[in-house]
Each structure stands twice: as C-alpha cells, then as structure tokens.
Amino acid sequence: MLKLPQIYAENINRWLPELLWFALTTLKIALAAFVLAVLVGLAFALLRTSRFAVLRVLATAYIEIARGLPIVVLLYIVYFVPPQLFPGLNWQWFTGFTGAVVGLGLHGGAILAEVFRAGIEALHKGQREAAMSLGMTPTQSMAYIILPQATRIVLPPVANYAIGLLKDTSLCSLIGVNEIMNDAKSIAFADYQPMAVFVLVAAIYFVMSYPLSLAVRVLERRLNVSR
Amino acid sequence: MTFWQFLHAKGWYLLSTLIGGWPQTAIVALGSLVFALIFGLAVALLRLSPWRVLSWLAVAYIEFFRGTPALVQLFVIYFGMPDIGLSPTPLEAAIVGLGLNGAAYLAEIYRAGIESIHRGQLEAALSLGMTPLKAMQHIVLPQALRTMLPPITSFAIVLLKDTAIVFSVGVVEIMALARNLVTETLHSAAVYLIAGTIYLCMTIPMARLAARLERQRQAWH
Numbered sequence: 001m002l003k004l005p006q007i008y009a010e011n012i013n014r015w016l017p018e019l020l021w022f023a024l025t026t027l028k029i030a031l032a033a034f035v036l037a038v039l040v041g042l043a044f045a046l047l048r049t050s051r052f053a054v055l056r057v058l059a060t061a062y063i064e065i066a067r068g069l070p071i072v073v074l075l076y077i078v079y080f081v082p083p084q085l086f087p088g089l090n091w092q093w094f095t096g097f098t099g100a101v102v103g104l105g106l107h108g109g110a111i112l113a114e115v116f117r118a119g120i121e122a123l124h125k126g127q128r129e130a131a132m133s134l135g136m137t138p139t140q141s142m143a144y145i146i147l148p149q150a151t152r153i154v155l156p157p158v159a160n161y162a163i164g165l166l167k168d169t170s171l172c173s174l175i176g177v178n179e180i181m182n183d184a185k186s187i188a189f190a191d192y193q194p195m196a197v198f199v200l201v202a203a204i205y206f207v208m209s210y211p212l213s214l215a216v217r218v219l220e221r222r223l224n225v226s227r
Numbered sequence: 228m229t230f231w232q233f234l235h236a237k238g239w240y241l242l243s244t245l246i247g248g249w250p251q252t253a254i255v256a257l258g259s260l261v262f263a264l265i266f267g268l269a270v271a272l273l274r275l276s277p278w279r280v281l282s283w284l285a286v287a288y289i290e291f292f293r294g295t296p297a298l299v300q301l302f303v304i305y306f307g308m309p310d311i312g313l314s315p316t317p318l319e320a321a322i323v324g325l326g327l328n329g330a331a332y333l334a335e336i337y338r339a340g341i342e343s344i345h346r347g348q349l350e351a352a353l354s355l356g357m358t359p360l361k362a363m364q365h366i367v368l369p370q371a372l373r374t375m376l377p378p379i380t381s382f383a384i385v386l387l388k389d390t391a392i393v394f395s396v397g398v399v400e401i402m403a404l405a406r407n408l409v410t411e412t413l414h415s416a417a418v419y420l421i422a423g424t425i426y427l428c429m430t431i432p433m434a435r436l437a438a439r440l441e442r443q444r445q446a447w448h
Contacts, residue, residue, distance in 0.1 A: 071388070202299045
C-alpha cells in the first residue's frame with residue numbers, strides 16, 4: 001500500500017522548491033502567451049470585421065485553422081516546421097520557450113478574436129453615433145462609451161481563456177520546454193515515485209488556477225448585477 | 228531534399244501511415260466520450276442532490292478535474308496507478324483519463340441544461356407520483372437535451388482534440404505515428420502539416436455542425 005503522507009514527509013523538502021521554481025517558468029509562458037494572444041486576437045477581430053473581403057476571408061481561415069487544430073499539434077507545427085522550411089535562416093534564438101509562447105499565443109489569438117468580435121458586434125452602432133452627436137471626439141467616445149461597455153462583455157470569457165491557458169502550458173513539456181510538468185517527469189522517474197509526484201503537481205496547478213476561477217465567478221456576478 | 232520534393236516523393240506514404248493511427252484516435256475519442264457522458268450525468272445528479280455531502284463531493288470532483296491539466300491527470304492514472312497496484316494499459320489510461328476529465332465539464336453542461344427546465348415540470352412529475360429519478364428520465368432530461376446538444380457537440384470537439392496528447396502515455400494514435408515518422412524521415416515539416424490537416428478534416432465539419440445546432444436552438448426560443 002502506498003503511504004503518501006510518509007512519502008511526502010520524506011521528500012517534500014527536495015521536491016517542492018524545485019517544482020515551484022519550474023512553476024515560475026509555467027507562469028512566464030502563460031503570461032507571455034496571454035499578451036501575444038490578446039494582440040493577435042485584437043488584430044484578427046479587426047480583420048474579421050474589415051471592409052475588405054480578402055482580409056475577412058484570411059482572418060476567418062486563420063481562426064478556423066488555429067481553433068481546429070489540437071494545441072499539441074499546433075505547438076509541434078510552430079516549433080518544428082519553420083526551421084525545416086527555411087533552413088538558411090538563423091534559428092538559434094527559437095528556443096522551446098519561444099516556440100511554446102508563439103504556439104499558445106497563436107491558438108489563443110484565434111479564440112480571443114472570436115471573443116472580441118462578439119464584444120464589438122454586441123454594441124449597437126448607435127452608441128458611437130450618439131456619443132459623437134453629443135460632441136465627443138472619436139477617441140473620447142471610444143474611451144468613455146464603447147470600451148467600458150465592450151470590456152464588460154469581453155472580460156469574463158477572456159478570464160476563462162486565461163485559466164485554460166494556464167493549464168494548457170503543461171503541453172509545452174511535450175516539445176521539451178523545461179516547465180513544471182517536464183521537471184515533474186524527471187523527478188518522478190528518477191525517484192520512482194510517479195503517483196506522489198504527479199499528485200503533488202496536480203495540487204500545484206490547482207493552487208494556481210482555482211483562485212483565478214473564483215475571481216472569474218465574482219467578476220461575472222458583479223458585471224451581471226450592474227447591467 | 229526540399230520540402231516540396233519530399234512531399235511529392237513521400238506524401239502518400241506519410242498520409243497513409245498517419246491515417247493508420249486514426250482508428251486509435253477514434254477509439255480513444257469515442258470511448259472517453261461515452262465514459263464522460265455517463266459518468267458526467269451521475270456527477271451532475273449528485274451535484275443537484277438535496278444531500279449536502281453528496282453535492283459537496285460532486286463540486287469537489289468538478290473543481291479538481293477542471294482545475295488541473297488533463298495531461299497531469301493522464302500521468303497520475305498511467306504512471307501513478309501502478310504504485311497502488313493497478314496497471315492500466317495505455318488505451319485504458321487514455322479513455323479513463325480523458326473520460327474522468329470530460330465528466331467534470333459535462334456535469335456542468337448537464338446541470339445548466341437541467342436548471343434551464345422550469346421547476347414546475349419536476350414538481351408536476353413528482354405530484355403525479357413519479358420518483359425523482361423517473362421524473363428526471365422521462366420529463367426533465369428529454370426537454371433539457373435540446374439546450375444541451377450544442378454545448379455537448381462543442382465538448383466532443385474539444386475531446387477529439389485532446390486525444391492528441393494521449394501519445395504521451397503510449398497510445399499509438401495519429402500523433403504517436405507522426406513522431407515515429409519524423410524520427411524515420413527527419414522531415415518534421417511535411418509530417419506535422421499532414422497530421423494537422425487530418426485533425427482539421429475532423430474538427431472543422433464538427434464545428435460547423437455545432438454552429439448549426441446552436442442556431443437551431445436559438446430559433447426554437
């Protein structure tokens with residue numbers, strides 16, 4: 001019978017600091033990928049609502065492909081394909097970490113593009129026209145009328161995406177990025193304690209993601225009340 | 228050999244080899260979908276149960292499985308279970324792992340669906356002498372199904388995409404074969420792009436279907 005408490009008592013001093021150190025890498029990947037996803041998402045939401053059909057088709061194609069691919073497959077494509085297609089270029093800088101951020105960011109960009117588009121389309125055109133007819137400049141109407149309302153619609157799904165992203169960073173271990181999951185594998189197999197180590201890692205992920213999901217729930221309730 | 232030359236010479240070989248992994252992908256996806264559909268319903272009913280202990284247990288289950296990555300859950304099951312005397316095969320670990328994970332998400336879909344049916348329906352069924360489970364089975368769930376079908380379809384797409392991680396516990400599905408092919412041919416570009424295309428051929432039509440179901444549902448209201 002596996003005595004987890006005893007195993008943890010003996011090993012936690014070695015395991016926990018190391019795992020938490022690599023959890024920092026996980027957080028760094030998540031944060032960088034989140035920023036990239038917001039930028040890519042905004043760009044493609046605008047392209048998707050563009051006046052030019054070509055741009056709309058391109059944006060739709062990107063969104064469908066990036067959302068239709070499993071994240072692991074997208075990570076493999078982003079990390080392994082470009083260096084092979086363009087072997088003449090210098091790929092020294094393209095580390096696993098960069099590949100992970102770009103891959104997750106491109107996937108998130110497609111998800112957020114749809115979220116942002118829904119946010120933009122939910123607002124009636126009249127809002128902006130009313131603001132302008134009251135004498136606001138376009139910038140003012142954006143800052144005081146459009147954005148505050150759009151934020152309210154967009155914030156909960158964006159926060160939910162962020163929680164999913166935090167968990168999805170675990171997939172970066174599969175392209176060899178040294179984050180918490182990869183480190184857990186090496187500890188688990190070196191110490192012959194897979195159950196204890198992976199349960200501990202699950203607990204660490206839970207501690208990182210659960211406060212976020214509680215915050216999202218509070219946020220959703222607040223935004224609903226004030227509407 | 229450039230990318231295009233290689234694709235021309237070996238494209239069919241890559242494609243046919245990768246499609247050879249499709250049955251395993253389909254078995255994992257369907258197996259875990261059925262597992263999650265059944266187990267998720269049980270979790271949802273516990274969650275709505277009037278007994279505090281049961282509903283609290285269901286909440287703990289849902290929060291834990293939604294709060295941790297599926298990959299970690301798979302590793303606990305495949306690499307961890309032997310520590311307590313169970314040794315699942317890769318396929319069993321994949322189906323149970325993705326199934327347990329999916330049940331947590333489906334439980335919330337079921338709950339939302341059940342709660343969307345007016346309480347009066349349940350009360351009327353109970354006052355006719357049905358037991359709570361009979362009332363669920365014959366009155367509430369059939370009506371809730373209309374609301375639940377679009378999110379369940381979206382869930383099935385997510386599940387299908389999640390099967391791409393089960394090579395990490397040794398299931399020989401599309402991604403596992405892709406990795407083998409890269410070791411064999413050293414042409415990662417062609418292999419992963421073809422693998423990606425195979426996934427897209429499955430997920431994009433499913434996404435279309437989900438969107439259509441959602442439009443139909445909205446038309447009903």
